[in-house]
Amino acid sequence: MSLIALAVAWMAGIAVGEWLRPAWPLPALLAGAALLLLLGLPRSRKPEREGDSFNSLRALGADRSASSGRGPPSYLRPDMLRRVLLLVLLAALGALRWALAQPSFGPHDAVSYAGRQVEVCGTVVGEGELGRSGLVFPISAEALRPEGMGWLPVHGLVLVQGDRFVPVAYGERLILRGTLSRPRGGSGSSYREQLAREGIYVLLNKAEEVERLPEEGGLWIARALFAVRSWARARLETLLPEPQASLLVGVLLGSRTSIPAEVQEAFSRSGTSHILAISGWNINIVAAFLAAAGRPLPRKASWVLIVAGIVLYTLLVGASAALMGILYVLAQQAGRPGHGLTALFASAWAMTLWSPGLLLDIGFQLSFGATLGMLLFVPVWSAHLARWPRFLCESLAATLSSQLLTWPLIALYFRQFSVVVPLANLLACPALPPLMLLGTLTLLLGAVPFLGDLLCGLTWLIASYMLAIVGWTGNLPWAALPLPPLGVGFVVVYYALIGWWYRSQ
Numbered sequence: 386m387s388l389i390a391l392a393v394a395w396m397a398g399i400a401v402g403e404w405l406r407p408a409w410p411l412p413a414l415l416a417g418a419a420l421l422l423l424l425g426l427p428r429s430r431k432p433e434r435e436g437d438s439f440n441s442l443r444a445l446g447a448d449r450s451a452s453s454g455r456g457p458p459s460y461l462r463p464d465m466l467r468r469v470l471l472l473v474l475l476a477a478l479g480a481l482r483w484a485l486a487q488p489s490f491g492p493h494d495a496v497s498y499a500g501r502q503v504e505v506c507g508t509v510v511g512e513g514e515l516g517r518s519g520l521v522f523p524i525s526a527e528a529l530r531p532e533g534m535g536w537l538p539v540h541g542l543v544l545v546q547g548d549r550f551v552p553v554a555y556g557e558r559l560i561l562r563g564t565l566s567r568p569r570g571g572s573g574s575s576y577r578e579q580l581a582r583e584g585i586y587v588l589l590n591k592a593e594e595v596e597r598l599p600e601e602g603g604l605w606i607a608r609a610l611f612a613v614r615s616w617a618r619a620r621l622e623t624l625l626p627e628p629q630a631s632l633l634v635g636v637l638l639g640s641r642t643s644i645p646a647e648v649q650e651a652f653s654r655s656g657t658s659h660i661l662a663i664s665g666w667n668i669n670i671v672a673a674f675l676a677a678a679g680r681p682l683p684r685k686a687s688w689v690l691i692v693a694g695i696v697l698y699t700l701l702v703g704a705s706a707a708l709m710g711i712l713y714v715l716a717q718q719a720g721r722p723g724h725g726l727t728a729l730f731a732s733a734w735a736m737t738l739w740s741p742g743l744l745l746d747i748g749f750q751l752s753f754g755a756t757l758g759m760l761l762f763v764p765v766w767s768a769h770l771a772r773w774p775r776f777l778c779e780s781l782a783a784t785l786s787s788q789l790l791t792w793p794l795i796a797l798y799f800r801q802f803s804v805v806v807p808l809a810n811l812l813a814c815p816a817l818p819p820l821m822l823l824g825t826l827t828l829l830l831g832a833v834p835f836l837g838d839l840l841c842g843l844t845w846l847i848a849s850y851m852l853a854i855v856g857w858t859g860n861l862p863w864a865a866l867p868l869p870p871l872g873v874g875f876v877v878v879y880y881a882l883i884g885w886w887y888r889s890q
Contacts, residue, residue, distance in 0.1 A: 398479025651859030
């Protein structure tokens with residue numbers, strides 16, 4: 386039984402759990418029954434030794450029974466039953482993991498005080514972002530004081546929504562005053578569901594800062610990484626004008642918060658949003674730079690440089706889904722796409738084991754689909770585009786491969802189909818590697834006289850080119866066609882047809 390099949394059964398169990406929403410005893414009983422039946426099956430017989438006359442006669446009799454139709458059907462054989470029961474066991478365990486992950490709130494959860502005016506003491510555990518109503522950032526609550534009462538110990542993540550006061554940093558401990566409330570729900574992938582997947586079930590609205598405590602919280606390595614990230618963002622915003630600076634922050638750090646809404650809409654309509662996300666494509670570019678830098682080194686040292694650089698970059702940008710991109714790059718470097726598939730499904734298994742709600746996250750699904758598409762179809766598209774220039778062949782093959790498995794999800798969730806995807810990516814994606822390289826050099830050497838001015842100018846020029854291409858293709862009247870509501874059945878049929886086509890290649 387392959388690990389890929391087991392991982393698919395596990396994730397199917399999580400999906401069924403989300404659909405049927407059973408209480409935890411039901412999947413637990415199903416898993417127990419499958420395990421007992423699995424243990425009760427007879428063990429597979431050892432392979433027969435050559436020359437064993439008794440085994441040869443027995444095998445001959447079995448063959449005659451099978452040929453005469455008296456043998457058991459293939460689906461009743463112990464090896465086949467064992468596979469089916471193992472898949473059922475994994476699916477039941479997936480549904481059980483989903484059921485156990487559903488929240489149950491007690492008096493010491495911050496969400497239990499929703500609707501009340503309170504003061505909250507907690508540690509900042511994320512990066513502050515400027516939203517429509519002001520600054521937004523998450524804190525890990527430690528204590529809470531309702532109006533007219535004393536301090537009470539609580540726990541849980543709280544999303545703070547305040548005015549444009551002094552920016553916060555990871556690890557700072559604050560006392561804030563505001564009103565706790567539950568996020569508003571809605572149809573489809575609502576804001577409440579999105580926050581719930583991040584472990585946030587309560588908001589602190591109209592927050593006001595009461596006090597900043599001297600002690601720091603959180604992990605020291607996370608504080609260091611967030612400090613570097615904040616420095617890089619501030620540095621780029623100082624060296625480059627807008628919107629080029631915001632584009633570079635999105636490309637290098639994966640943060641879209643400062644990119645104007647109309648620019649993000651143009652990226653979406655042109656099908657180039659993956660440029661702003663830390664995905665397998667971006668990680669592949671980083672790996673290519675590191676491989677070029679490590680070319681003079683021995684092979685093992687070069688591998689250590691590539692893996693260490695990718696891991697540090699992933700930690701810096703804070704993209705958990707970039708794990709799939711790392712696996713794609715390592716599989717490409719090793720020339721073992723089959724191992725890349727196994728590693729991809731193993732990573733999805735591990736990530737959903739830690740957080741089963743991640744399976745329903747749109748970002749996770751798009752990252753998984755894009756990475757799977759590149760692992761499967763980049764060789765296919767590269768063969769068809771072999772006569773093209775290499776840089777265009779690689780760019781277009783990666784784009785078409787990722788889009789092949791992600792556009793149905795975009796159509797399902799956002800009800801639009803981008804017609805200009807090949808053209809926009811063909812013109813914009815070749816600018817991404819030099820933009821990332823020059824952006825990194827600008828970040829590190831932008832203050833050096835003359836050299837810094839040269840680097841800033843070149844970076845601005847390439848960023849302006851990319852913005853112009855995305856803006857032109859995204860603003861075409863026919864760039865994104867509206868689609869009618871599409872059900873899950875459409876997506877299933879589409880992926881089944883793609884699987885059949887891939888098998889026929």
